[in-house]
Each structure stands twice: as structure tokens, then as C-alpha cells.
Amino acid sequence: MTDLLEKAPTRFLPIGDDVSALELDQDRLAVVKSDTLVGKTDVPPGMSLWQAARKAVVINVSDFAAKGVQPLAILASLAFPPHLRKEDLEQIARGLGAGAAEYGAYVIGGDTNETAVDLVITCSLFGICRKDELIKRSGAKPGDLVAVTGTFGEVSAGLKILLENLDAPARLKEKLLAPVYMPNARLREGLALAETGLVTASIDSSDGLAWSLYELSEASGVGFSLTSLPTSSEVQEFARMHGLDVHELALYGGEEFELVVTVNPEGWSQVRRAVEKAGGSILQIGRVVEEREMTLKVGKELIMLEPKGFQHFSQAP
Amino acid sequence: MTDLLEKAPTRFLPIGDDVSALELDQDRLAVVKSDTLVGKTDVPPGMSLWQAARKAVVINVSDFAAKGVQPLAILASLAFPPHLRKEDLEQIARGLGAGAAEYGAYVIGGDTNETAVDLVITCSLFGICRKDELIKRSGAKPGDLVAVTGTFGEVSAGLKILLENLDAPARLKEKLLAPVYMPNARLREGLALAETGLVTASIDSSDGLAWSLYELSEASGVGFSLTSLPTSSEVQEFARMHGLDVHELALYGGEEFELVVTVNPEGWSQVRRAVEKAGGSILQIGRVVEEREMTLKVGKELIMLEPKGFQHFSQAP
Numbered sequence: 229m230t231d232l233l234e235k236a237p238t239r240f241l242p243i244g245d246d247v248s249a250l251e252l253d254q255d256r257l258a259v260v261k262s263d264t265l266v267g268k269t270d271v272p273p274g275m276s277l278w279q280a281a282r283k284a285v286v287i288n289v290s291d292f293a294a295k296g297v298q299p300l301a302i303l304a305s306l307a308f309p310p311h312l313r314k315e316d317l318e319q320i321a322r323g324l325g326a327g328a329a330e331y332g333a334y335v336i337g338g339d340t341n342e343t344a345v346d347l348v349i350t351c352s353l354f355g356i357c358r359k360d361e362l363i364k365r366s367g368a369k370p371g372d373l374v375a376v377t378g379t380f381g382e383v384s385a386g387l388k389i390l391l392e393n394l395d396a397p398a399r400l401k402e403k404l405l406a407p408v409y410m411p412n413a414r415l416r417e418g419l420a421l422a423e424t425g426l427v428t429a430s431i432d433s434s435d436g437l438a439w440s441l442y443e444l445s446e447a448s449g450v451g452f453s454l455t456s457l458p459t460s461s462e463v464q465e466f467a468r469m470h471g472l473d474v475h476e477l478a479l480y481g482g483e484e485f486e487l488v489v490t491v492n493p494e495g496w497s498q499v500r501r502a503v504e505k506a507g508g509s510i511l512q513i514g515r516v517v518e519e520r521e522m523t524l525k526v527g528k529e530l531i532m533l534e535p536k537g538f539q540h541f542s543q544a545p
Numbered sequence: 546m547t548d549l550l551e552k553a554p555t556r557f558l559p560i561g562d563d564v565s566a567l568e569l570d571q572d573r574l575a576v577v578k579s580d581t582l583v584g585k586t587d588v589p590p591g592m593s594l595w596q597a598a599r600k601a602v603v604i605n606v607s608d609f610a611a612k613g614v615q616p617l618a619i620l621a622s623l624a625f626p627p628h629l630r631k632e633d634l635e636q637i638a639r640g641l642g643a644g645a646a647e648y649g650a651y652v653i654g655g656d657t658n659e660t661a662v663d664l665v666i667t668c669s670l671f672g673i674c675r676k677d678e679l680i681k682r683s684g685a686k687p688g689d690l691v692a693v694t695g696t697f698g699e700v701s702a703g704l705k706i707l708l709e710n711l712d713a714p715a716r717l718k719e720k721l722l723a724p725v726y727m728p729n730a731r732l733r734e735g736l737a738l739a740e741t742g743l744v745t746a747s748i749d750s751s752d753g754l755a756w757s758l759y760e761l762s763e764a765s766g767v768g769f770s771l772t773s774l775p776t777s778s779e780v781q782e783f784a785r786m787h788g789l790d791v792h793e794l795a796l797y798g799g800e801e802f803e804l805v806v807t808v809n810p811e812g813w814s815q816v817r818r819a820v821e822k823a824g825g826s827i828l829q830i831g832r833v834v835e836e837r838e839m840t841l842k843v844g845k846e847l848i849m850l851e852p853k854g855f856q857h858f859s860q861a862p
Binding site for chain 1: 569578581617618623656665667669
């Protein structure tokens with residue numbers, strides 16, 4: 229669809245990067261992002277309206293995090309079915325406000341509308357950054373390290389519990405459902421990463437790790453050779469319990485808001501220190517390679533990563 | 546709901562004005578606005594997807610027009626039912642692009658989502674203005690003139706044709722339906738008005754003329770004494786034909802995107818020249834008064850305006 233649109237002369241990033249940016253003046257960019265949460269595909273069973281509204285903020289903040297930009301202001305446009313009560317709308321307002329406050333931003337406007345059936349929350353975020361700070365998707369170079377800000381697979385496992393009725397002991401359930409209901413954007417990590425000036429490309433993993441790597445690969449014209457895939461012991465236990473492939477869970481899940489970045493190897497220890505100082509962690513998982521393929525080495529086995537992404541789940545309305 | 550949200554320290558306009566604004570630096574504001582078009586309540590029978598998408602842009606541009614700010618960039622978030630085809634989405638993309646181009650802006654990003662039943666298009670607009678140029682709702686003073694950029698009632702009449710099956714001859718139908726399907730935002734007029742520095746308060750009339758006046762009255766702490774109510778000969782003819790009150794049509798309709806402004810009387814001729822030079826027109830309809838009431842004098846009769854607004858129509862989904 230984007231080829232049908234006329235190009236803005238002042239556009240700084242190509243359509244399709246995590247955020248859009250416009251020149252404000254010689255040194256600064258205005259950064260904007262708009263993303264929508266839809267009841268049918270983004271609100272799993274058991275998620276409260278407060279959590280859904282907070283998630284509508286988090287999915288957008290995550291894109292700002294990937295570019296290393298602090299969101300300042302949020303507009304929230306709501307469309308909701310007629311059966312929602314005043315208390316429900318208050319829960320939504322409080323969830324939006326809570327999400328904004330967590331990440332140092334403010335809801336400064338928006339509108340409410342009635343729709344036929346589904347809850348739809350569109351948040352638009354606005355921020356300002358220095359031109360040289362914004363991390364694009366397109367700067368990864370062969371030899372760079374690939375790194376991530378957390379482990380993968382929890383949300384895939386959690387959604388299997390909720391949508392496919394796979395069972396798990398209570399303590400496992402609790403751990404695997406937490407990031408489904410209360411996802412976190414890696415904003416502190418993203419801001420710290422941008423400040424180092426040593427990150428060559430960055431994206432968030434909201435559509436799954438494999439898909440994020442594929443997007444970076446397309447934008448930078450490189451490939452990836454992964455040597456490790458961080459997963460939690462809970463995901464491993466859940467996979468064993470149900471005979472699932474832990475790599476599948478970690479690679480092709482989605483709705484996980486880790487950052488996937490490439491880093492100049494000489495700056496690695498500085499980058500790691502910066503993220504740890506910000507209260508986060510960063511794990512090296514492989515290298516950028518010249519060949520346009522994505523592989524994961526597990527013991528002696530070489531797995532080819534497929535360019536497939538997370539398909540939003542769909543419940544009956 | 547807005548009382549549940551924490552206030553941004555840098556917010557320049559109160560929540561509820563036509564747009565939101567943030568300080569960029571000493572002299573400039575970033576202006577943002579997000580408004581949603583919902584199939585159920587904003588897309589009347591016979592409106593094409595192209596027109597619906599264009600309208601989603603126009604309703605937002607109209608708010609920028611009221612504040613005298615040029616929109617630069619648009620983000621478009623779509624949620625659409627699964628039955629929409631690729632060609633339908635292309636029509637939507639082209640409609641968004643056409644609306645943007647008409648008003649000198651660009652669509653620079655957005656996202657697409659699947660929803661259960663209804664079409665939902667949220668546009669978020671971004672612009673920059675000088676602090677002293679932005680026209681608020683709160684500056685109307687007793688003695689100021691009240692003026693509007695066009696006539697009222699066409700859309701009310703058009704919607705009665707479409708939703709209540711009222712009949713009209715073809716030439717009348719054509720005239721009354723045109724602004725329903727192809728609404729226009731008064732951006733040139735709004736920019737010209739802001740440049741004069743003589744407009745004390747401004748709002749667009751998207752929720753109806755009476756409601757817009759009520760909003761200005763609340764924000765400025767004043768009342769309005771109207772002495773004329775501009776309507777087209779077609780609206781008058783349609784009203785006669787169906788025994789409708791032409792003032793009702795003009796006052797309590799909606800989806801009309803005229804600007805409603807108050808002007809320092811000493812600057813009136815300068816304001817009029819500026820709007821006409823921009824290719825528009827502006828009509829005086831009354832005066833700002835100290836008493837917090839809104840009246841319309843018709844011959845010897847004094848009509849009290851009610852603070853009621855346009856209720857979005859609702860079709861069966």
C-alpha cells in the first residue's frame with residue numbers, strides 16, 4: 229500500500245521503520261508513531277481493560293525504545309462497543325495513564341467513538357531526538373555483534389496456555405502469563421543504547437525474533453549467524469512438558485517487546501555497561517554476516533531461520 | 546475521563562481543545578491531533594472507501610484549520626474487517642493520500658490491523674507553529690464579532706435524505722449530498738485567519754454550530770448574540786419541502802467543517818480581506834456578549850440556542 233502514497237520531502241526514515249521522523253531543524257527530528265490495539269487480535273482471554281489499554285501504550289513505546297527515543301506525548305483514540313459502561317472507560321483511561329507514566333510520557337489528547345463490536349485503541353506517540361541519535365534498521369554491518377535485551381518464548385508459551393488450552397502447573401503459568409498481560413517495553417535499555425552511539429541497527433521483536441532479524445536483514449542487506457537463543461527455564465520446562473520445540477517458541481512467537489540490535493564489536497563492553505547501568509541486560513546471540521541468510525547453530529546442527537512472523541491470534545468476537 | 550489522566554508539564558492547550566500542543570522551544574509548538582473515523586457512525590450509505598479514507602483525513606485537518614496550523618505529516622492506523630479485499634485497501638490508501646495532498650500534507654506511516662466487523666481509520670496529524678499564532682478557544686471577549694466561513698445545514702439535510710429516506714429533486718440531492726461525501730476543511734481560511742493575529746477564539750463546527758458556540762462559550766466565559774444564520778437556498782428549499790425548521794437544520798447538524806471564530810471588531814475588514822485573498826469567505830453572524838447565554842434574533846423573535854450537539858448517526862453494522 230505504501231507505494232500508493234506520495235513521499236514526504238522531509239521524511240527521514242523510510243516507511244516501514246519502527247517510527248516515522250520529520251526534520252524539525254538542523255539538529256533535531258520529530259518522531260511519531262501510531263499503532264493500534266484491536267480486541268479481536270491483541271487482547272487475549274483474561275486480559276482486563278486496564279491491561280489492554282496499558283498494552284496499547286506499551287506496543288508503541290517499544291517502537292520508540294527500538295529507535296532510542298523518549299516518547300513525550302501520547303494521543304489515544306478509542307473506539308468501543310456500545311455495551312461498555314462508564315466504569316469500563318475509566319479502566320481504559322487509567323490503563324492508558326499508567327502506561328504513559330511508566331515510561332515518562334503523558335496522554336495529552338485523543339477522542340472516543342462508538343463502534344459496532346470490537347474494542348480498538350490507537351495510540352499515537354510523539355517525541356524529539358537528535359538526528360545523530362536515532363537508530364535505524366539499516367546500519368548493520370558484517371562483523372557486528374547481534375544482541376537482545378531479554379529471553380524469548382514466554383509469550384508464545386503463555387498464548388498456548390490461553391488459546392490452545394495447554395496446561396501447566398500454577399507457578400509456571402504465572403511466569404508465562406505475566407508478560408502476556410503485562411508486557412514491558414525496553415525503553416531504558418533503548419535510550420541507553422542510543423546514547424552510546426555504538427548500535428548500528430535496531431528493531432523491537434514485537435512480530436517475533438526471526439521476523440525482526442529478517443527485517444533488519446532486508447533493511448541492512450546482511451545476514452545473521454546466531455550461536456545462541458536465550459530462553460528461560462520456564463519456557464524450556466513448558467516445551468518439554470508438551471513436546472514442543474523450544475526454538476520454535478522462541479523464534480516465531482511474537483508480542484515480546486525485546487530489542488534486537490547490532491553492535492560494533494569494539495564497543496561491546498561499553499554497550500553492555502551502558503545497558504546494565506540503565507538497569508537492563510543485553511545478551512550477545514550471534515554475528516552479522518555478509519551472506520543474506522539467517523542461521524542458528526545448536527550443537528552440531530545448523531537451523532535455517534525462516535522469514536516468518538507472528539500472526540496475531542484471532543478469537544471469535 | 547480526562548480527569549483521570551496526569552497533566553503534562555509542557556502542555557500548552559487544555560485537553561479538549563481541537564488539537565494538543567507541546568513546547569518545542571522558546572518560540573515554537575509541536576501540534577498533534579488524533580481523530581477516528583468509524584464505519585458505523587461516520588460512513589453514511591453510498592460513501593465509497595476512497596471517500597471514507599479521505600474524510601478521515603479531512604476531520605483532522607479541520608481541527609488544524611481551526612487552530613491556524615498547517616499539518617505536515619499524517620499517520621494512518623487502519624482496522625478493517627476480514628472481508629475487505631486488496632483493491633479495497635488500495636482505495637483506502639489512495640483516499641488517504643488524496644486527502645493529504647489536498648491540504649499539503651503527507652502520509653508518513655501507520656499500521657493495518659484486522660478487526661471483527663467495523664472499519665476504523667485513525668489519523669494522527671503533526672504540525673509545527675509559532676506559539677503566538679495558535680488560536681485557542683479561550684480568547685473570545687464581549688464586543689468581538691462572531692463569524693463563520695460558510696453556510697450551515699447542507700449536511701443535516703443530506704443525512705436526512707440518506708438516513709431518513711426524505712426525498713428531493715435530483716439537482717437538490719446533488720447539492721446536499723456533495724458535502725456529505727466530500728467534506729472540505731477550511732485550512733486556507735484558518736491559516737489566513739491565524740496570520741492576521743486578530744482572531745480571539747476559534748473552533749471548527751464538526752459537532753454542529755450550536756455546540757461549537759457552546760464550546761467557545763465555556764472556554765472563554767462569554768455568551769453569543771447571533772443576528773443571522775447563513776444557510777443556502779437549497780437548504781431553505783429542502784426545509785420548506787419537508788416542513789422542517791431551517792434553523793434546526795443549521796444549528797444542530799454536524800459533520801460540517803466550517804470555522805467558527807471571534808474577531809476583534811477593529812480588525813474585521815482586515816480579517817475579511819485576508820480570508821478572501823486566501824480564496825475563502827467569512828460572514829459575520831453576531832457578537833460576543835458578557836451574559837453566558839446564546840441567542841439568535843430572527844425578525845422580532847429571539848430563539849435561545851441549546852447546548853446540544855450532533856449525535857453521530859448509527860447504522861446497523
